Amino acid sequence: MKNLFQAIKKAAEENKACYLAALIESEGSSPRSSGAYMLVDAGGLIYGTIGGGAMEYAAVKQAQQHLQSQQAASFEQVYDLSPAAGMACGGSCRVQFCYLAAGESTLQLADAVLRAASGGRPWWLLLPLGRGSLRVAGALPLKGRRGKFTLDGVDYYAEQYGYDGLVYVFGVGHVARELVPLLGRLGFGCVVLDDRAEFADPAVFPMAEKVEQVSFDALAQACAVQAQDYAVVMTRGHVYDAQCERYLLNTPACYIGIMGSRNKARMAREALLAEGYTEAQLARIVTPIGLAIGSETPAEIAVSIAAQLIQVRAAKDK
Numbered sequence: 001m002k003n004l005f006q007a008i009k010k011a012a013e014e015n016k017a018c019y020l021a022a023l024i025e026s027e028g029s030s031p032r033s034s035g036a037y038m039l040v041d042a043g044g045l046i047y048g049t050i051g052g053g054a055m056e057y058a059a060v061k062q063a064q065q066h067l068q069s070q071q072a073a074s075f076e077q078v079y080d081l082s083p084a085a086g087m088a089c090g091g092s093c094r095v096q097f098c099y100l101a102a103g104e105s106t107l108q109l110a111d112a113v114l115r116a117a118s119g120g121r122p123w124w125l126l127l128p129l130g131r132g133s134l135r136v137a138g139a140l141p142l143k144g145r146r147g148k149f150t151l152d153g154v155d156y157y158a159e160q161y162g163y164d165g166l167v168y169v170f171g172v173g174h175v176a177r178e179l180v181p182l183l184g185r186l187g188f189g190c191v192v193l194d195d196r197a198e199f200a201d202p203a204v205f206p207m208a209e210k211v212e213q214v215s216f217d218a219l220a221q222a223c224a225v226q227a228q229d230y231a232v233v234m235t236r237g238h239v240y241d242a243q244c245e246r247y248l249l250n251t252p253a254c255y256i257g258i259m260g261s262r263n264k265a266r267m268a269r270e271a272l273l274a275e276g277y278t279e280a281q282l283a284r285i286v287t288p289i290g291l292a293i294g295s296e297t298p299a300e301i302a303v304s305i306a307a308q309l310i311q312v313r314a315a316k317d318k
Contacts, residue, residue, distance in 0.1 A: 001125070001161050001187070002117045007039055007047040008100060009110035015102045016041045017072070019063040020134070022127050023050040024157040025094040042067045050095060055079045059095055066097070074099045074131050096127050096157060098134050112136045122163040126156040164313060165228030165254065166191050166209060170216065170244045171235035172199040175259065178302035179232070180205050186306060188230075188313075191223065195240070216240045219247035227252035228316075230309055232289065234259040238267040245272060249281050255312050257289035257305065 004020075011018050023036040038048035038056070040063040050056050062077060074097060081091050100106045116123035116136050124142075126135040132154045140149055146159040167183055169176050172194040180190045184207030192211040194200040200213040214222040216235065225231060231253045233244045241258055245268060248256050258265055265287040272282060290304030291311070 002114060003185070004037055004039065004047055005110045005113040005117070009107060009114070011039070011041055011046065012100070012102060012104075012106035012110060017067055017102045018046065018100045018106075019067065020098040020100055020127075021050055021059050021063060022096045022098065022157065023093055024096050024127065024129075026091065040064060040067075051093070055081060055093065059097075063097055066099075072099055072101065074128055074133075076130055096129060098127055100134075109134055109136075117162065119162070122160055124158050124160050126151065126158050129155040129157055132156070163228070164188075164316070165226060165230060167230045167232060167309065168193065168223060168225055168253075170194075170219075170231065170233045171240065172196075172204075173234060173236065174298040175234055175301050175305075177204065178299045179305055181207050182302050182306050183309070184208070186310065188309065193219075193223065216243040219244065220250075225251040225253045227254060229253050230255040230257075230312065232257050232259070232305060232309075234289075238264045238271070241265075242268040242271045245285065246275075249277060249284065254316070255309065256285050257308065258285055258287040259289045259301070259305070260287070262288065 008018065008020065018039055018041045021038050021040060036050045038050050039046040040060050042064060044064065045060050050059060058079065059077070076094065076096050078092055078094050081093060113125065113136055121138070124137040124140050126137060126149065128134070129148070135151070135156070140158055142149055142158060145163065149156050149158040166189045169180060169190055169192045172192060176192065180192060183190050189209045190205070190207070192200065192205050192208045193214045195214060195216050197213050200211055202208070202211040205211050212222065225248065231248050233241055233256070235241050235244060238260070241260065241264065245258070258268070269282060289308070290301060291307045293304050293307070295301045295304040
């Protein structure tokens with residue numbers, strides 16, 4: 001969401017009017033579920049996707065036509081995805097097109113969203129169903145993470161953000177350099193930690209929430225992992241892995257993954273068992289980390305880890 005609204009802010013600064021198109025409802029085998037977004041200006045797609053294919057192409061063209069004809073208003077469109085309409089997916093989807101004027105009002109909206117996204121607390125994005133303006137809200141009395149809501153007499157599609165936790169990455173090596181930017185593009189906020197100053201370099205991880213040099217044997221003073229947070233341990237040795245595990249096993253982290261060979265994992269495990277940690281406690285640890293997709297290179301391993309974190313995140317919403 002940060003990247004989307006940074007793109008919106010850039011368009012406003014360049015004095016470009018846009019449409020934010022949001023997939024708010026789908027039935028059948030539509031290519032994306034609700035909550036997908038794309039940004040379109042007069043020249044075409046700028047950012048994001050609502051599913052690709054013929055449906056997205058038609059939505060982009062429709063947004064362009066409205067912009068080129070200067071029909072400056074939000075609107076809603078239902079797309080038929082059935083074979084009768086020349087679509088193989090089947091079903092249908094509803095897309096809300098929110099008009100974003102060039103200039104100050106859109107800049108203020110983008111800044112409000114970016115502040116909310118950086119605030120560390122849950123927040124809601126409200127898209128008007130039909131005519132109206134986008135809004136940001138701190139709290140809404142809605143069950144779940146998305147739904148319809150009426151505010152000040154206007155009906156909105158509301159979706160919550162910022163409820164998920166951070167990914168704490170312990171140890172900066174080749175895999176971390178592939179993983180952190182990938183997670184950023186997938187909507188995960190990352191905190192990158194290493195005990196070596198030359199590796200804990202913010203310039204290498206511009207998409208991270210924080211990059212910091214820490215001591216792995218004093219993590220309780222350096223970070224505060226919460227129940228909604230994920231931990232990915234990929235230090236340079238089993239001694240440092242075990243130091244991270246000692247801290248993490250005393251946190252309520254929803255996911256603790258350890259990267260490394262089975263021998264490295266065994267050595268860290270044996271050290272912890274010798275210290276009195278129980279099998280039940282150690283059962284929280286996922287090792288080897290990532291989904292088993294036959295990954296070998298740092299980039300492939302990063303994909304397998306990211307896929308596992310997506311799996312864990314998706315399970316939270318069920």
